[in-house]
Amino acid sequence: MPDFSSPAEIAREALRRLTAKRIPPTPDQYRAHYHEIAGTPEDEAFPSGQLKAISHALPRTTPATLRAAQQFEAAVDSGNWPTLRRAILALAESAGNDCLRQLSRLLHPAISALLADQPELAAEARLLAQEFDGDVAEHQEALLHRLEQFIHKLEWAGADLHSIRAGLLELLRLILRNISELVLEDRWLHGQLSVLSEAFAGPLDARMLDEVQRRLLDVIDKQSHLKRQLTDAQERLKSMLAGFVDRLANFGAVTGDYASVLARGTERIEAAQDIGELSEVVGELLTETRLAHDVAQRSTEEIAALRGEVDAANQHILRLQRELDEASELVRHDPLTGTLNRKGLDEALEREIALARRRGTQLSIALLDVDNFKTLNDTYGHKTGDEALRHLATVVRESLRPQDSVCRYGGEEFLILLPDTVQADAAAVLVRLQRELTRRIFMADQGRLLITFSAGVSTLDPNEPAHIAIERADRAMYAAKHAGKNRVLVAG
Numbered sequence: 001m002p003d004f005s006s007p008a009e010i011a012r013e014a015l016r017r018l019t020a021k022r023i024p025p026t027p028d029q030y031r032a033h034y035h036e037i038a039g040t041p042e043d044e045a046f047p048s049g050q051l052k053a054i055s056h057a058l059p060r061t062t063p064a065t066l067r068a069a070q071q072f073e074a075a076v077d078s079g080n081w082p083t084l085r086r087a088i089l090a091l092a093e094s095a096g097n098d099c100l101r102q103l104s105r106l107l108h109p110a111i112s113a114l115l116a117d118q119p120e121l122a123a124e125a126r127l128l129a130q131e132f133d134g135d136v137a138e139h140q141e142a143l144l145h146r147l148e149q150f151i152h153k154l155e156w157a158g159a160d161l162h163s164i165r166a167g168l169l170e171l172l173r174l175i176l177r178n179i180s181e182l183v184l185e186d187r188w189l190h191g192q193l194s195v196l197s198e199a200f201a202g203p204l205d206a207r208m209l210d211e212v213q214r215r216l217l218d219v220i221d222k223q224s225h226l227k228r229q230l231t232d233a234q235e236r237l238k239s240m241l242a243g244f245v246d247r248l249a250n251f252g253a254v255t256g257d258y259a260s261v262l263a264r265g266t267e268r269i270e271a272a273q274d275i276g277e278l279s280e281v282v283g284e285l286l287t288e289t290r291l292a293h294d295v296a297q298r299s300t301e302e303i304a305a306l307r308g309e310v311d312a313a314n315q316h317i318l319r320l321q322r323e324l325d326e327a328s329e330l331v332r333h334d335p336l337t338g339t340l341n342r343k344g345l346d347e348a349l350e351r352e353i354a355l356a357r358r359r360g361t362q363l364s365i366a367l368l369d370v371d372n373f374k375t376l377n378d379t380y381g382h383k384t385g386d387e388a389l390r391h392l393a394t395v396v397r398e399s400l401r402p403q404d405s406v407c408r409y410g411g412e413e414f415l416i417l418l419p420d421t422v423q424a425d426a427a428a429v430l431v432r433l434q435r436e437l438t439r440r441i442f443m444a445d446q447g448r449l450l451i452t453f454s455a456g457v458s459t460l461d462p463n464e465p466a467h468i469a470i471e472r473a474d475r476a477m478y479a480a481k482h483a484g485k486n487r488v489l490v491a492g
């Protein structure tokens with residue numbers, strides 16, 4: 001076989017063989033014959049199509065990845081392997097740098113911000129972030145080792161925080177138990193405290209803590225007011241009783257004197273020698289008797305007056321108690337059902353509207369009114385009516401998410417705020433509530449009573465005042481009543 005030493009000779013021979021075999025001289029056929037004659041391995045064809053597909057899929061989210069992707073695209077267009085090799089290396093480097101930058105952002109600000117209570121760890125996170133942001137090539141291993149140690153410290157700090165939180169919660173539960181033992185006789189405070197205990201039973205979140213804080217403030221307000229008033233009233237009662245005892249002692253002294261006058265009079269009567277002497281003794285006894293009678297009468301009147309004052313003081317204490325119960329309506333919760341009252345609703349509305357605007361989420365409102373409540377009251381009595389309302393409020397509260405608010409809007413009417421909920425979902429929540437009331441049927445003394453309600457649902461437009469959306473829900477609720485009750489309608 002002749003030896004072809006120069007590329008020109010190999011090329012000529014390749015063309016000659018193609019002609020001899022009558023094969024069309026396409027680039028692929030030519031390349032195959034060329035390598036066969038030269039005895040060299042055949043280069044693979046440049047896979048432009050597939051490489052272009054890869055280049056389209058490359059990330060271009062940061063300036064660095066965009067640059068690397070464009071370099072890759074140009075290399076594919078050039079069809080040149082060495083250029084492509086350089087582009088792939090640049091791509092790998094940009095991906096690595098991107099990863100380091102993300103790690104640096106994770107360390108600072110994200111992790112360092114979470115470590116507000118651990119300034120040393122926060123400073124370490126900042127330092128590591130700076131180093132990962134710089135040139136890591138030379139001391140990569142040392143840096144990775146420090147990162148590993150930092151992660152260990154974070155794990156320990158996390159475990160510490162967990163046990164501190166558990167300890168604080170336990171402490172709060174203890175305080176609550178203590179307070180509820182101290183205020184056994186106050187139903188309203190008792191209700192508030194059981195709601196607080198329930199709140200601490202579940203996982204903590206910021207909204208729940210806010211609610212707990214408000215309720216605790218209510219409890220503290222009322223408790224201190226109540227205590228001051230009751231101490232005053234008790235002091236007044238004490239001083240009245242002291243006066244009463246003084247009068248009794250006086251009366252005792254006067255009657256004691258009278259008894260000795262009588263005894264002396266009896267002796268003198270026995271020893272009397274004549275009528276004159278006797279009439280003198282009787283005269284003295286009459287005077288003393290009149291005096292004793294006057295004192296006794298005065299004392300009886302004073303004691304009766306004192307008794308009147310004690311009764312009035314007692315009435316005053318009872319009135320105070322009632323006024324305080326009414327005053328609890330001025331705070332944020334309805335004493336019968338424990339749901340928010342109007343003032344509580346105003347605050348919750350303000351908070352939720354601001355949140356919805358900030359987050360660009362939908363706030364839905366539902367108004368529900370118990371069906372045929374007057375008949376229930378008339379048939380089973382007002383007390384059963386009250387219990388039915390309490391049952392309804394409990395089922396509603398327990399069926400909703402912690403971020404939803406329930407308010408007693410009127411006698412047997414409740415308003416529910418559903419943050420981050422579109423109108424159709426809010427209607428579905430109310431339908432679920434209807435089902436839940438059928439499942440958890442109200443057990444009255446007289447037996448099982450099914451409570452149903454009619455409801456209207458609306459969604460707040462970010463630019464309208466809340467009362468407009470409430471009016472829409474109200475109209476939908478009335479439409480539900482007219483359509484036959486026990487149904488949920490959305491506002492048109």
Ligand SMILES: Nc1nc2c(ncn2[C@@H]2O[C@H](COP(=O)(O)OP(=O)(O)OP(=O)(O)O)[C@@H](O)[C@H]2O)c(=O)[nH]1
Pocket residue numbers: 336369370371372373374375377381382383384385386389410411412481485
């Ligand atoms: N037991 C009890 N009854 C209440 C309370 N607040 C309001 N009510 C009574 O609820 C009843 C409401 O009656 P209506 O407004 O006629 O409504 P309804 O009977 O439910 O009729 P529809 O709404 O049409 O289904 C009245 O009798 C009120 O006295 C409360 O706190 N306790």
